[in-house]
Amino acid sequence: MPAVQPLPAGTPDLAGGVLTIDLAALVANWRALAARLAPAACAGVVKADAYGCGAAEAGRALRAAGCTTFFVALPAEGRALRAAVPDAAIYVLNGLPQGAAETFATARLRPVIGDLGELAEWEAFVARTGWSEGAALHLDTGMNRLGLRPEEARALALRPRGQPPVSLVMSHFACADEKDHPMTARQIALFREVRALFPGVPASLANSAGVFLGPEAHFDLARPGYALYGGNPTPWTANPMRPVVRLDLRIIQARTVPPGETVGYGARWTAPATRRIAVVSAGYADGLLRAASARPGARVLGYAGGVACPLVGRISMDLAAFDVTDAPADAVQRGDTIALLSERFGVDDYAEAAGTIGYEVLTSLGRRYRRVHVGG
Structure with missing residues (x-):
């Protein structure tokens, strides 16, 4: 699935994220289920x-x-x-x-x-x-x-x-x-x-x-x-379905946070050392379930430049923050994106981190994203 579908030349992307739905994967999943059912x-x-x-x-x-x-x-x-x-x-x-x-x-x-x-x-x-x-x-x-x-x-x-x-x-x-x-x-x-x-x-x-x-x-x-x-119908074993959704969140600011300083509401995350933080334009109003940032031990991973970037601090209504210290610097600049839902960290992974089910993750995805259907 393409990471982000481009807009026409010269058109700014004003959405906080791009939700890509792979209709070819959806059809492949239906055909696989139909074959099993026959x-x-x-x-x-x-x-x-x-x-x-x-x-x-x-x-x-x-x-x-x-x-x-x-x-x-x-x-x-x-x-x-x-x-x-x-x-x-x-x-x-x-x-x-x-x-x-x-x-x-x-x-x-x-x-x-x-x-x-x-x-x-x-x-x-x-x-x-x-x-x-x-x-x-x-x-x-x-x-x-x-x-x-x-x-x-x-x-x-x-x-x-x-x-x-x-x-x-x-x-x-x-x-x-x-x-x-x-x-x-x-x-x-x-x-x-x-x-x-x-x-x-x-x-x-x-x-x-x-x-x-x-x-x-x-x-x-x-x-x-x-x-x-693309959700796993057999949670006790590996997911037999192809992923259908991908969510890329737009970075609106990248900043350095000194050791000992905190990020987000409630000051619940403290930088253990100097960290590079990317703030994305999406929050719980967009379906980023707040519970995923509030549960002890929860680990939500976005990906930038092929590197895992953990969510840090509490998700707020319109914003969330990721620790992008280990990602290539040229992949986490203003206007770049972090893939939250992807082949590497999918709907069921996010649901586990939030203490819920993937059904809620999917149906909560907000209307503020730019939605792109591919493979249809």
């Missing part, structure tokens, strides 16, 4: 603006690669995505808001129905209009978040008026990214039992981590999200 199908989860990577751009790239089914969280996300993938199935994970059936139909969105009230409203709409685009029925297998409980699903399957008008039955793993967690096997068994109540309807259970659990978790359709964007 003969089951592979969807694409593009909620939260494709985890911060741009839903329209990601959707177009995935559709061109052969992805025909997408998942978003909100109807507004689905309506925006529809323009990018006019012929794809789009499911809305957060269900059917009251009175929104007509809105869903206008944009050809499929609600993921998670309770009996939603189902009654959807069935009434289908009966009145003859709508046949489809919907998903969410079955709760232990997450206790959204979805019909098993006893509700059993009663639904036995009702006199027959099966609900759905094109998919689905559930969601709670602990698939924790190796050998006993809840995962329980969820697979319960989902197998409950989905059998709806014969002929395709079934979906696996998320990114679920793809790596083997065929017993795959069913008919998997719904990877995080892995598409």
Whole structure:
């Protein structure tokens, strides 16, 4: 992936950083997951603006690669995505808001129905209009978040008026990214039992981590999200996915800090000797999680001139500082950049330093960066 995409000649770069999204890597990740899943199908989860990577751009790239089914969280996300993938199935994970059936139909969105009230409203709409685009029925297998409980699903399957008008039955793993967690096997068994109540309807259970659990978790359709964007779906082993995002932060000042002096709010970092410090134009308002600079022992690394440069001091709203003493002097001048997210220090590395998950890192990346999509 190129370090920084240049602007047209003579155009100053006024953004505090450049977020580069490699659509070729995104497509390669989808194809790798699809190959592992076959003969089951592979969807694409593009909620939260494709985890911060741009839903329209990601959707177009995935559709061109052969992805025909997408998942978003909100109807507004689905309506925006529809323009990018006019012929794809789009499911809305957060269900059917009251009175929104007509809105869903206008944009050809499929609600993921998670309770009996939603189902009654959807069935009434289908009966009145003859709508046949489809919907998903969410079955709760232990997450206790959204979805019909098993006893509700059993009663639904036995009702006199027959099966609900759905094109998919689905559930969601709670602990698939924790190796050998006993809840995962329980969820697979319960989902197998409950989905059998709806014969002929395709079934979906696996998320990114679920793809790596083997065929017993795959069913008919998997719904990877995080892995598409380069996050590690198997934290207990090396990341099998290609990195998709790169973040280069613009240096706005380089300065010398004498020994014994401090950097940043709270005076939490003291220079042990004379150090060269580069201040970049990005902070927690841009998704540089403050916790990454506040946790004892946390180590965040940017790279300049091929050299690791640790973050020092607390991240503030619009600024952060890196110790660039060991980097080549000509690589850390005003206007140069420090790569924070890259092949060397990625999303999961930053998440570990911040005591969070890579999902939060990706979806927190701010709108003040210049976003560049390559490889599409």
